[in-house]
Amino acid sequence: MNPFPGLRPFLFDDSHLFFGRDAQITELASRLRRNRFLAVVGTSGSGKSSLVRAGLLPELLGGTMASAGSHWETATMRPGGDALTNLARSLVEANLYDPDEPDITSQVRATLTRSGLGLIEAVRQSDKDPAANLLLVVDQFEEIFRFRDSADATDEQAAFFVNLLLEASAQSELPIYIIITMRSDFLGDCSRFP
DSSP: OOOOOTTSOOOGGGGGGOOSOHHHHHHHHHHHHHHSEEEEEEOTTSSHHHIIIIIIHHHHHTTOSTTTOSOEEEEEEOOTTOHHHHHHHHHHHTTSSOTTSTTHHHHHHHHHHSSTTHHHHHHHHSOOOTTSEEEEEETTGGGGGTTTTSOHHHHHHHHHHHHHHHHHHHOSSSOEEEEEEEEGGGGGGGGGOO
16 A cells, blocks of 8 residues: 555545654644644645644644643634635534534624634634634645735735634633644745734
């Protein structure tokens, strides 16, 4: 059996095939424990997504962060052209809401957009087990910069999305942890956000 997934990143179910980055996984878990916000930045193709999905996630769910425990709800998303809708969709797909409820993604998106605390409020209103941590993985974060040369509304939406993530990771009432993966050539673009 070939242990390599090809061009796609290693996924959670591939963790038994993912090896050689134990020191990085330990460092990432330590930083996430201290900050609740973690940016995994590297060159294109360097294995950022694989490191998070097949390395860090299995460690967290296995109880590596003793202070947080091993009970995690995980939502994974890519910002794409509409980060807020994709965030709402990821929360629904993570079973934090009843996916059979009519227009649930639109309802969650509306909650997200009410204020800078929208992600906190969306988690508060969700069906998340109160004892569980929420881990939001924003893969390919650089997608929020894709339309930077178009309308200012896109920049405002990107800034609002970033603010949702920062506010959620900064508060301590709910156990929300955020991980983003981003190509290093977009690092300078982040200077637009305080």
